[in-house]
Amino acid sequence: xxxxxxxxxxxxxxxxxxxxxxxxxxxxxxxxxxxxxxxxxxxxxxxxxxxxxxxxxxxxxxxxxxxxxxxxxxxxxxxxxxxxxxxxxxxxxxxxxxxxxxxxxxxxxxxxxxxxxxxxxxxxxxxxxxxxxxxxxxxxxxxxxxxxxxxxxxxxxxxxxxxxxxxxxxxxxxxxxxxxxxxxxxxxxxxxxxxxxxxxxxxxxxxxxxxxxxxxxxxxxxxxxxxxxxxxxxxxxxxxxxxxxxxxxxxxxxxxxxxxx
Numbered sequence: 001x002x003x004x005x006x007x008x009x010x011x012x013x014x015x016x017x018x019x020x021x022x023x024x025x026x027x028x029x030x031x032x033x034x035x036x037x038x039x040x041x042x043x044x045x046x047x048x049x050x051x052x053x054x055x056x057x058x059x060x061x062x063x064x065x066x067x068x069x070x071x072x073x074x075x076x077x078x079x080x081x082x083x084x085x086x087x088x089x090x091x092x093x094x095x096x097x098x099x100x101x102x103x104x105x106x107x108x109x110x111x112x113x114x115x116x117x118x119x120x121x122x123x124x125x126x127x128x129x130x131x132x133x134x135x136x137x138x139x140x141x142x143x144x145x146x147x148x149x150x151x152x153x154x155x156x157x158x159x160x161x162x163x164x165x166x167x168x169x170x171x172x173x174x175x176x177x178x179x180x181x182x183x184x185x186x187x188x189x190x191x192x193x194x195x196x197x198x199x200x201x202x203x204x205x206x207x208x209x210x211x212x213x214x215x216x217x218x219x220x221x222x223x224x225x226x227x228x229x230x231x232x233x234x235x236x237x238x239x240x241x242x243x244x245x246x247x248x249x250x251x252x253x254x255x256x257x258x259x260x261x
Contacts, residue, residue: 006039009163009195010061010079015070017056030056032220033070043189043196045210047203047253053221054199058165061197062088074163084112087161089169093148095140101151102127102136108159126154129188146177150184157192164189164196170205182208186233203249207242208235215252225252 017031030053038044046054059065060072063082072079074086095104106123114122127136130150140148149169156164170178186209189196200206206213213227227249235242 006042008037009040009042010036010038010072010074010197011076012036012057012060012072013070015057015060015067015072017053017060017065018068029220031060031067032222034221034223036214036223036226038195038197041193041195042212043198043210045198045200045206045213046216047200047206047213047249048216048221049218050201052216052218054201054216055167057221058088058167058197058199061163062086062165084159085161086163086165087156087159089149089152089156089164089166091168091171093140093152095148095151095155097140100137100139101132101143104140104151105154105158108155112159122158126158129157129191130154130184144177145173146181149173149181153185153188157188157194162195164194166196166198168199168201171200178205183234185209190233203246203253204237207231207245207249208237213249215249224255227252 013035015031015034016029019028019030020026021028034053034057046057048054056065060067061074061079063079063086066080096107099107102123105126106119109119109122123136127133130153132147132150132154135143135147140151143151152169170181173181182205198206198209207229210229213229214223215225215227216222217224227245229245231241231245
């Protein structure tokens with residue numbers, strides 16, 4: 001983040017989300033009065049165990065779901081539906097298998113009736129940004145998992161959203177590919193300075209990437225604590241400073257897992 005008084009882009013106030021269990025009809029409280037401010041150009045990680053409501057919260061920010069109670073705003077305007085100001089990157093890539101890398105990246109721009117020359121320029125730029133130059137005419141079946149995720153990221157970035165919402169995008173990748181994707185994502189973030197909300201259940205990933213880490217409790221999901229990661233980038237996971245912050249986060253997370261509804 002930059003400046004001494006960062007501007008809040010996204011503000012969630014007392015968000016509650018209740019689902020109905022299809023089998024029993026019982027109410028399931030996914031989010032319980034979640035309040036959070038996400039700042040301009042910030043990289044924020046949502047960290048917590050599976051089922052704690054991280055993805056539900058992200059879906060509300062994306063406009064895919066509406067809260068049962070509470071409110072969420074982007075630049076002081078209520079979020080009520082999806083919009084081009086927010087781009088979502090999922091774990092499962094979501095690429096069109098019949099399209100090439102370039103066609104996948106260009107898809108959103110072409111659907112917005114952008115001029116052909118601009119589509120080609122933007123496609124080249126973002127293919128190069130995710131280091132896939134030379135693979136423009138390959139199909140998803142010809143790519144590795146990490147390359148597919150880079151195409152998915154390039155497709156979102158080509159639409160120039162203000163906010164990047166990322167739902168465990170690297171969870172299915174092997175360890176070495178995941179580390180490389182983390183490095184590339186940070187390079188892209190430093191180049192574009194998008195506001196990023198990144199869902200993960202990995203302490204190391206959250207601390208390596210984020211300015212702040214919001215720790216969530218098991219269901220019903222609440223924000224238990226927010227940890228500021230005041231470490232310079234690039235971060236060395238083997239350094240004493242990183243491991244000091246990691247121990248702090250692990251202790252808090254252990255307490256979080258013991259929190260009862």
